[in-house]
Amino acid sequence: xxxxxxxxxxxxxxxxxxxxxxxxxxxxxxxxxxxxxxxxxxxxxxxxxxxxxxxxxxxxxxxxxxxxxxxxxxxxxxxxxxxxxxxxxxxxxxxxxxxxxxxxxxxxxxxxxxxxxxxxxxxxxxxxxxxxxxxxxxxxxxxxxxxxxxxxxxxxxxxxxxxxxxxxxxxxxxxxxxxxxxxxxxxxxxxxxxxxxxxxxxxxxxxxxxxxxxxxxxxxxxxxxxxxxxxxxxxxxxxxxxxxxxxxxxxxxxxxxxxxxxxxxxxxxxxxxxxxxxxxxxxxxxxxxxxxxxxxxxxxxxxxxxxxxxxxxxxxxxxxxxxxxxxxxxxxxxxxxxxxxxxxxxxxxxxxxxxxxxxxxxxxxxxxxxxxxxxxxxxxx
Amino acid sequence: xxxxxxxxxxxxxxxxxxxxxxxxxxxxxxxxxxxxxxxxxxxxxxxxxxxxxxxxxxxxxxxxxxxxxxxxxxxxxxxxxxxxxxxxxxxxxxxxxxxxxxxxxxxxxxxxxxxxxxxxxxxxxxxxxxxxxxxxxxxxxxxxxxxxxxxxxxxxxxxxxxxxxxxxxxxxxxxxxxxxxxxxxxxxxxxxxxxxxxxxxxxxxxxxxxxxxxxxxxxxxxxxxxxxxxxxxxxxxxxxxxxxxxxxxxxxxxxxxxxxxxxxxxxxxxxxxxxxxxxxxxxxxxxxxxxxxxxxxxxxxxxxxxxxxxxxxxxxxxxxxxxxxxxxxxxxxxxxxxxxxxxxxxxxxxxxxxxxxxxxxxxxxxxxxxxxxxxxxxxxx
Numbered sequence: 001x002x003x004x005x006x007x008x009x010x011x012x013x014x015x016x017x018x019x020x021x022x023x024x025x026x027x028x029x030x031x032x033x034x035x036x037x038x039x040x041x042x043x044x045x046x047x048x049x050x051x052x053x054x055x056x057x058x059x060x061x062x063x064x065x066x067x068x069x070x071x072x073x074x075x076x077x078x079x080x081x082x083x084x085x086x087x088x089x090x091x092x093x094x095x096x097x098x099x100x101x102x103x104x105x106x107x108x109x110x111x112x113x114x115x116x117x118x119x120x121x122x123x124x125x126x127x128x129x130x131x132x133x134x135x136x137x138x139x140x141x142x143x144x145x146x147x148x149x150x151x152x153x154x155x156x157x158x159x160x161x162x163x164x165x166x167x168x169x170x171x172x173x174x175x176x177x178x179x180x181x182x183x184x185x186x187x188x189x190x191x192x193x194x195x196x197x198x199x200x201x202x203x204x205x206x207x208x209x210x211x212x213x214x215x216x217x218x219x220x221x222x223x224x225x226x227x228x229x230x231x232x233x234x235x236x237x238x239x240x241x242x243x244x245x246x247x248x249x250x251x252x253x254x255x256x257x258x259x260x261x262x263x264x265x266x267x268x269x270x271x272x273x274x275x276x277x278x279x280x281x282x283x284x285x286x287x288x289x290x291x292x293x294x295x296x297x298x299x300x301x302x303x304x305x306x307x308x309x310x311x312x313x314x315x316x317x318x319x320x321x322x323x324x325x326x327x328x329x330x331x332x333x334x335x336x337x338x339x340x341x342x343x344x345x346x347x348x349x350x351x352x353x354x355x356x357x358x359x360x361x362x363x364x365x366x367x368x369x370x371x372x373x374x375x376x377x378x379x380x381x
Numbered sequence: 382x383x384x385x386x387x388x389x390x391x392x393x394x395x396x397x398x399x400x401x402x403x404x405x406x407x408x409x410x411x412x413x414x415x416x417x418x419x420x421x422x423x424x425x426x427x428x429x430x431x432x433x434x435x436x437x438x439x440x441x442x443x444x445x446x447x448x449x450x451x452x453x454x455x456x457x458x459x460x461x462x463x464x465x466x467x468x469x470x471x472x473x474x475x476x477x478x479x480x481x482x483x484x485x486x487x488x489x490x491x492x493x494x495x496x497x498x499x500x501x502x503x504x505x506x507x508x509x510x511x512x513x514x515x516x517x518x519x520x521x522x523x524x525x526x527x528x529x530x531x532x533x534x535x536x537x538x539x540x541x542x543x544x545x546x547x548x549x550x551x552x553x554x555x556x557x558x559x560x561x562x563x564x565x566x567x568x569x570x571x572x573x574x575x576x577x578x579x580x581x582x583x584x585x586x587x588x589x590x591x592x593x594x595x596x597x598x599x600x601x602x603x604x605x606x607x608x609x610x611x612x613x614x615x616x617x618x619x620x621x622x623x624x625x626x627x628x629x630x631x632x633x634x635x636x637x638x639x640x641x642x643x644x645x646x647x648x649x650x651x652x653x654x655x656x657x658x659x660x661x662x663x664x665x666x667x668x669x670x671x672x673x674x675x676x677x678x679x680x681x682x683x684x685x686x687x688x689x690x691x692x693x694x695x696x697x698x699x700x701x702x703x704x705x706x707x708x709x710x711x712x713x714x715x716x717x718x719x720x721x722x723x724x725x726x727x728x729x730x731x732x733x734x735x736x737x738x739x740x741x742x743x744x745x746x747x748x749x750x751x752x753x754x755x756x757x758x759x760x761x762x
Binding site: 054055087090091253254259270273277278279282289290292297298299300301302303305306307308309310311312313314316317 | 435436468471472634635640651654658659660663670671673678679680681682683684686687688689690691692693694695698
């Protein structure tokens with residue numbers, strides 16, 4: 001098998017043109033010959049995560065999207081507003097490959113023993129350019145999935161599972177004992193709920209719709225607060241008192257939610273305070289914004305004392321901070337529990353050309369909870 | 382002198398009544414007899430800092446203030462809105478003494494050698510209840526002022542000087558090399574400007590009015606940006622590129638300024654970046670809010686990548702973090718440079734009863750730059 005060179009493969013590309021246009025297309029590229037420590041993976045499953053959509057759409061207004069090209073070589077163009085173009089300046093003219101993570105079968109390997117040992121194995125990989133038929137990658141970056149695991153089951157081994165583990169790790173490292181999560185009905189939210197139940201960690205789930213409350217409660221969640229209810233602030237405060245959570249991870253970013261969480265944390269902290277403190281409670285209250293589902297400005301009244309912080313949170317710096325060995329332990333836990341704690345569900349599996357159909361973009365582009373797509377770059381090829 | 386007991390003295394009190402009324406008044410209280418390690422200070426100068434006004438006014442709407450009582454025993458009442466009352470619940474019914482810091486002469490001392498050594502000395506003290514004729518305090522809390530220093534000159538030895546030193550200390554501890562300061566024309570801002578010049582630290586001063594730009598430039602400031610100019614964002618970005626400042630201390634809190642600073646820091650960081658980073662610059666950008674001159678909500682667009690933080694900053698936790706010895710070194714530096722680096726200026730010196738006159742409250746209550754008052758509790762008594 002390693003003597004047969006893999007032929008060229010399709011790869012999805014995102015290009016921003018200087019005139020303010022996004023262009024999505026498929027290109028056929030030769031598959032690189034693996035170096036001694038590398039393997040070629042035939043990618044069979046790669047999720048469309050919110051973090052992928054940012055790179056894919058480049059801030060374009062997808063309501064202006066137009067299809068052209070052919071069925072086999074579709075092209076999608078969409079307009080980008082001037083202020084967004086200013087922010088995108090560094091990537092203008094660069095045709096970028098997309099897709100953070102995926103899984104597939106090792107079809108070609110370099111000469112090293114580690115590479116050769118992977119031939120025929122189903123592996124999960126992280127590293128970009130996964131919306132492609134083939135991905136050449138270092139053997140050490142391959143996470144071998146337990147026997148009987150499909151590529152689809154292993155497609156999301158990194159972004160969501162490591163993010164859930166990273167939230168719990170950050171919570172512990174910064175001295176908190178329980179946490180709050182928004183957009184808690186998402187794939188990631190359900191995963192975090194299972195992880196916290198398994199590890200005995202207090203979790204306050206914030207969702208927007210009543211049916212999401214039910215879903216999470218049936219999945220064993222002890223605290224689920226719906227932000228659409230008039231009792232939201234009271235519900236949240238009670239859950240914070242019960243769990244003692246003083247750190248939150250917010251996927252929405254915009255609007256008033258981050259501030260509401262800090263306010264409720266302050267009320268919860270003062271419920272147990274013995275005397276009036278002019279600068280508010282001395283307990284540090286932290287909200288990390290790790291997503292931007294709500295693109296409106298972030299707004300808050302500072303009615304939560306002085307011991308608070310709001311900041312950005314990203315997985316990569318967290319993994320760099322804990323170091324390779326600690327991160328490897330997390331990855332091995334993910335592989336071992338990929339069908340249970342870290343399982344993901346998808347609405348639909350599409351091919352590369354289907355992923356560039358306007359009606360599909362309209363669905364997965366919404367980033368709606370329960371509308372997550374999986375790309376299989378080797379489907380229908 | 383230590384055998385003569387000091388008589389009763391006037392003390393200013395702030396009381397919130399359950400019906401939603403603030404009441405300011407003067408009470409006559411016996412001066413405590415100092416314990417062995419304590420002294421009694423005749424307070425001759427105590428500033429009205431923004432941090433004092435919060436406790437003094439208790440969030441009351443001072444435009445509703447009404448005067449009653451007599452010239453010697455004035456009483457001021459003002460209404461407090463219901464939402465503010467909710468936040469003030471812990472202090473309702475507690476008659477609170479006010480005034481963080483001050484200076485005066487030691488008129489009575491306990492038996493210990495340390496206490497006795499202070500008799501007749503002019504000292505600066507921190508610890509609350511300074512809007513009073515006499516303040517009993519531990520000898521170890523007294524900062525002896527250099528010979529020839531008046532109480533008025535030494536009245537502000539702690540809050541502003543230690544805050545300026547705390548900002549520089551926080552900047553260093555968190556790995557930054559230059560800083561940004563808003564409301565930079567304030568007493569504190571002028572002090573920080575002198576400190577940064579003396580210590581060779583890059584400082585970007587943000588002010589609101591053109592005449593404040595001139596004042597700071599004449600005081601030697603290299604970078605002064607006026608937020609009222611249309612070129613503000615460009616001016617700020619250039620100053621950030623020149624200084625490399627990635628941390629800011631913001632006295633205003635509300636509005637868009639904190640976000641504008643982060644945005645400008647991101648643009649400055651990307652000017653030197655080599656390639657497109659999808660999550661923005663990896664340099665951590667931090668804004669600490671330490672005041673609330675602008676009471677409107679804080680609002681920002683998250684167009685500054687993911688490596689950012691906004692949080693509250695207070696002097697006391699900073700001093701606790703560095704420990705007593707390090708803090709003592711800072712205090713000794715303040716005393717040594719109280720007439721130069723750490724000098725303060727005041728618009729007016731008022732007595733305790735003058736401080737409760739409505740026309741005076743209208744002036745110092747504005748917290749306007751250049752309208753700072755000093756209370757002399759032993760004036761006209």
